[in-house]
Amino acid sequence: MQVYKPVLKTFLHVNPKIKLFLLTAITLNLSACSSLGVEPWERDLLATKAMALTSSPVDAALDDHIYFSKEASSGGKSFGGGGCGCN
Amino acid sequence: MSNLDGKSKTMNKKNHLKAALSLATSALLGTSVATAPVVQAKEVDEWQFDSAFLLYSEADRVTAGEGILAGTKTFDDGEILALKITVDALTGASANGAVAQPQAQTFTRPSGNGQYEIAAGETPLDDTFHDTRVQLNAQWTQLIADNLTGSVGGHFSKEYDYLSLGVNGNVAYDFNNKNSTFSMGLSYFQDTFTPEGGIPKPLSSMLVGDSSSPEWDKEFAKTRLGTSEDKTTADVLVGFTQVINRRMITAFNYSYSMVDGYLTDPFKVASVLNNQGIAQDYIYENRPDSRVKQSTFMQAKYHFDDSLLNTVADVSYRYMWDDWGINSHTIDSRFTIPIGRVSYIEPHIRFYQQSAADFYKPYIMDDEVPTGFISTDYRIGEMTAVTVGAKYGVVLNGGNELSFRLEYYRQMPTNAGFVDPDGLNSIDVYPVVEAIIAQVSYSF
Amino acid sequence: MLTKRSVKVSQAQDNYRISFNAMASPCEVLIQTQDKHVVEQLAQCVSDEVWRIEQKYSRYDSASICSKINTSNGHDIAIDQETYLLLNFAEQCYQLSDGLFDISSGVLRKVWRFDSVSGECQHFPNAADINKLLDFVDWPSVIYDQHSITLPQHMELDFGGIGKEYAVDRCLLLAKKLTDAPILVNLGGDLAVTGARLNNQAWQVAIENPNREVPGQSQDMIIALSQGALATSGDARRYLIKNGVRYGHVINAKTGWPIVNAPRSITTVAPQCIQAGILATLALLQGEHAEQFLTEQNITFWARR
Numbered sequence: 001m002q003v004y005k006p007v008l009k010t011f012l013h014v015n016p017k018i019k020l021f022l023l024t025a026i027t028l029n030l031s032a033c034s035s036l037g038v039e040p041w042e043r044d045l046l047a048t049k050a051m052a053l054t055s056s057p058v059d060a061a062l063d064d065h066i067y068f069s070k071e072a073s074s075g076g077k078s079f080g081g082g083g084c085g086c087n
Numbered sequence: 088m089s090n091l092d093g094k095s096k097t098m099n100k101k102n103h104l105k106a107a108l109s110l111a112t113s114a115l116l117g118t119s120v121a122t123a124p125v126v127q128a129k130e131v132d133e134w135q136f137d138s139a140f141l142l143y144s145e146a147d148r149v150t151a152g153e154g155i156l157a158g159t160k161t162f163d164d165g166e167i168l169a170l171k172i173t174v175d176a177l178t179g180a181s182a183n184g185a186v187a188q189p190q191a192q193t194f195t196r197p198s199g200n201g202q203y204e205i206a207a208g209e210t211p212l213d214d215t216f217h218d219t220r221v222q223l224n225a226q227w228t229q230l231i232a233d234n235l236t237g238s239v240g241g242h243f244s245k246e247y248d249y250l251s252l253g254v255n256g257n258v259a260y261d262f263n264n265k266n267s268t269f270s271m272g273l274s275y276f277q278d279t280f281t282p283e284g285g286i287p288k289p290l291s292s293m294l295v296g297d298s299s300s301p302e303w304d305k306e307f308a309k310t311r312l313g314t315s316e317d318k319t320t321a322d323v324l325v326g327f328t329q330v331i332n333r334r335m336i337t338a339f340n341y342s343y344s345m346v347d348g349y350l351t352d353p354f355k356v357a358s359v360l361n362n363q364g365i366a367q368d369y370i371y372e373n374r375p376d377s378r379v380k381q382s383t384f385m386q387a388k389y390h391f392d393d394s395l396l397n398t399v400a401d402v403s404y405r406y407m408w409d410d411w412g413i414n415s416h417t418i419d420s421r422f423t424i425p426i427g428r429v430s431y432i433e434p435h436i437r438f439y440q441q442s443a444a445d446f447y448k449p450y451i452m453d454d455e456v457p458t459g460f461i462s463t464d465y466r467i468g469e470m471t472a473v474t475v476g477a478k479y480g481v482v483l484n485g486g487n488e489l490s491f492r493l494e495y496y497r498q499m500p501t502n503a504g505f506v507d508p509d510g511l512n513s514i515d516v517y518p519v520v521e522a523i524i525a526q527v528s529y530s531f
Numbered sequence: 532m533l534t535k536r537s538v539k540v541s542q543a544q545d546n547y548r549i550s551f552n553a554m555a556s557p558c559e560v561l562i563q564t565q566d567k568h569v570v571e572q573l574a575q576c577v578s579d580e581v582w583r584i585e586q587k588y589s590r591y592d593s594a595s596i597c598s599k600i601n602t603s604n605g606h607d608i609a610i611d612q613e614t615y616l617l618l619n620f621a622e623q624c625y626q627l628s629d630g631l632f633d634i635s636s637g638v639l640r641k642v643w644r645f646d647s648v649s650g651e652c653q654h655f656p657n658a659a660d661i662n663k664l665l666d667f668v669d670w671p672s673v674i675y676d677q678h679s680i681t682l683p684q685h686m687e688l689d690f691g692g693i694g695k696e697y698a699v700d701r702c703l704l705l706a707k708k709l710t711d712a713p714i715l716v717n718l719g720g721d722l723a724v725t726g727a728r729l730n731n732q733a734w735q736v737a738i739e740n741p742n743r744e745v746p747g748q749s750q751d752m753i754i755a756l757s758q759g760a761l762a763t764s765g766d767a768r769r770y771l772i773k774n775g776v777r778y779g780h781v782i783n784a785k786t787g788w789p790i791v792n793a794p795r796s797i798t799t800v801a802p803q804c805i806q807a808g809i810l811a812t813l814a815l816l817q818g819e820h821a822e823q824f825l826t827e828q829n830i831t832f833w834a835r836r
Contacts, residue, residue, distance in 0.1 A: 037266025042333045045390045050399040050423045050431075053328065053338050053386065058139045058155055058528060059478075059492065061173075065153065066143055066524065070498060072441050072467045073415045075342055076384035076405040079255055079274040079322050104627055104813075104828050111623035112806050115616050116700055 180212035184355035220246035289373030318348030364510025412445035556719025633784035637689030696808035723760030760804035764811035765796030
């Protein structure tokens, strides 16, 4: 239970504008998602390497390491934890 | 025609299909059966490798080299095994947290074995950092049910003074004709830190004197708390991706991370200044023993058509906030522009901005020496950073890809509202850090 | 309908690439040589031959012999040696497949329209329509000899099942007469090689994964081919979906319906392309026993479900 308290507290204390934006984005997305999308034969462009969400995992790993060491933020797209004695 | 006859006729046909077909083909093409070529075909190995070497070099500061070799194998039923080895080496000087002064300063090395001098006006940098790290990762991904994919992985990383072990797992569910995916992942890391010179007593003064004197070791030991410390990191990552149309895909992530244990940087000190801005003492920093970070991330990729050179645009935004008072914004964008049939160029620009941690100060005034948390590490201070660069890639004959990346990274720490004492008028309290990133990659 | 007839020649590091469009597919020829003159001759020769075969046997071309036969209304049509040989080959395939492979199943195109662009099921036929047409799918009633063919009224022939592979083999024969250089002829995925590349290296051929719309599964399969031919049959591109069931474009000539439970894609290798093509099609016609069928025949193949 101790874990949950800080999470809720922190989320509630987030800038309300941001909270609203996130909730709207998520709700809009979930409700609209059944009308969005493509048929399997329309995936020609989406299947190319450049359109993958992480088109170069090696570049992403190298960059994440740099920014994790030099800045206060980490992760977001993938797990940001641990790894090295940098930050 | 009895049943038996009919059956054997079919059996014969079956066994001689290949031969019969050969005959038929020869008849059709007018080639003789005897000279019909034999066939030689086999499936090529399914390992796909990605390798890269990166050089990160800060002007006058740290230089790091990192090499990665990653191999991925896809099995017949779609299972994927990914193995990766990373080796990096670090050398050069890092800021030790103290502020520059109009006169020369002397500091003791983290190991306690020796002192180093910093010239007047220069930002104090400690150049004792040389380290080599080896990291191994393994990840297994497979379909566990209709539209449900699971993945588990492990991480091992070792450097001279640091050991990190980690595991992760995640599941992803596809729906809406595989246009939507919902995923959830967990990761857990256990790190052990054994810095050279041991763990300093937080907020204690840095012992500066003569390392070779006979009382040194005893005195130095008095400033130490122990030899090693641990920290654990537990992350939860929730993600949602949605195909919008034939040209566009979007992703949204939320992550929650809890770090517990030793989070202080044992190599950093804070300058204690009098009201003229002259350093009287240096004390070791002290950070809380837990940190809860949260972030929301959103990304969109769009494939333009001929009129815009078939460019693929990748834009993302991340907002992070934690219980140390830090919040940050990251906007990252890449544009992959194909050139001809086999190459591309990819300009990249990234903006980053963070606010300072509650306990961050650029230095401490001697009339308000803290008893709680304090850090002068600019990396948790207020800062803006920009990265600008480009990548060029080309597909070689045989399908292997070679690429080159060159970027400029500029970190600009800013004043979060502190008023500097007069003595620091000629001093750059928030020096800019510039770095060049150069990388060459080869996929085969 | 005349499509654009242009041939493009481009040079890569150690070979030339000839590309053109024919038979509704991208066609390419790779030749490992530095002799541009030979390349141009080959480009002319191969494209002419493929277009010739297309013009002669395409059921969509009103001037083709195929169309002439299909509109003959039961009368005799004169045929040449090449057509006679193709009809013989079709006869062999009919026998070897126990009637599942039947080039007179062309009439079924009236109700089965496979077009991955429209994809949707507005034109999904019902059993009555199909049964009506099945009367006209009957290879044994086609009468032919070395000089002429008599196709009963309302029946239609479709050389689509063998035309492309036949063209590949013909091109290879002509190419071999022209030069000794290593050549690969690829007509929309049905391909063959004259032999190994220089230094005895194999040609690397990528077979598209029919599941490539699934994220994380776009891995194509790479096959090293040193001798022989390769044909891929499957529903990756042409299929219909109705009520969530996927109907491939290979039709069982006995029932009039597309095969169900067949692998999504089968790639076979054989000494010649036409053999590989027939084997792949015959295997697909076995539906869920496709792999078993090919294994029993000792044929090298790759199937994806």
